[in-house]
Amino acid sequence: MKLAMVRSAAGTTFDRPRLARVDDQTVQIYPDGAGTLDDYIRKPAPTALTGPSQPAPLDQVTFDAPVRRVNRDILCTGWNYWDHFEEGYGKRGGQDPQERPAHPTFFTKGPHAIVGPTDPIAVDLELAQAWDYEVEIAVIIGTQGRSIPAERAWEHVFGMCVANDMTARDIQRQHGGQWFKGKSIDATMPIGPWVTTMDAIDDPAALELRCLLNGQVLQQARVGQMAFDIPTLIAELSWGMTLYPGDVLLTGTPAGVGYAREPQILLQPGDVLVSEVVGLGRLHNAVQSVPLHEYLR
């Protein structure tokens, strides 16, 4: 199943986004009382969606972010493709590790960064100058667990979608080698367009990610190239730490990010960013100048 939240369809804008199922070129939209996808993910045993729904053509639907009510910060993975780890060497403002990490690198970002799959991405050049893109696969946890062995990890995954871990690199470097601040700017993380449940994904390792800026492919990789595969990420992250239904885990970005390029490519107002995973969908976001600073300093 592909499950989504829909803001408008065929000329009708809903008071609140509606739960929907995407079937190829048709979207089945459920009544307001059906709740949200955040609710559905947290049900003890979510069943296939049934009941009355209203169809709309896919190209006449505007999607909201499929998940918004995350339990805590968005859980994230750093350096999970070695080509991305290595492209940044000497370019991290003195924050390079000595060698490849033996365990995954985790951090979090604030949930207020979430925007929908076609929303503008906020960029404020007074706030930061080095705005960068990072296409990633987001894993949505469906079943609670602690110290989950890798071989049982998929049993705890509800589904997957596309996200972009957009980053203000200059802010990232300014705050003591941690990543929270530079990756938590308001309205900078598109996610969606829908969540594909695991029964509809044949081989997660074969999924291919791409990021395009103004039509130019800047990142392209397969999930199978991850330094630590998704079951290993879940095993390591849940080691002594409970994961809950609705937790969102970003799984890292491949090589090709803007700051590591020569010359650098930094996002500017007017740019169009496309983040996609073949089979999981595509995010299409305009980069827009939005004042986020309240005073000059």
Ligand code: MG
């Ligand atoms: Mg990232």
